[in-house]
Amino acid sequence: MNPDRFSGDDGDDVAQRGELRSRILAEFKGVRQDIRDLEGKIDRLKDNDISDMKIQIAMLKVKAGVWGLIGASIPITLQLLVRYLPK
Numbered sequence: 001m002n003p004d005r006f007s008g009d010d011g012d013d014v015a016q017r018g019e020l021r022s023r024i025l026a027e028f029k030g031v032r033q034d035i036r037d038l039e040g041k042i043d044r045l046k047d048n049d050i051s052d053m054k055i056q057i058a059m060l061k062v063k064a065g066v067w068g069l070i071g072a073s074i075p076i077t078l079q080l081l082v083r084y085l086p087k
Helices: 011-084
Strands: none
């Protein structure tokens, strides 16, 4: 064992702990900033995905309306042809 370790001179120990503590705190601040940056990127991606989904839903609504119009026009056309064709 090192006899200087128990000599009671803790000045260097305190300085080393203080330096270690400030390094650890600086590292935590960096990690917190990285987490905030990632959260911001995730939020932007979510917003983009939601906008894309809204556009796709609008396109599907238009397509459904067109197909509904086509589907409804077939029986109407047949009914008009049967009614107004000369017998």
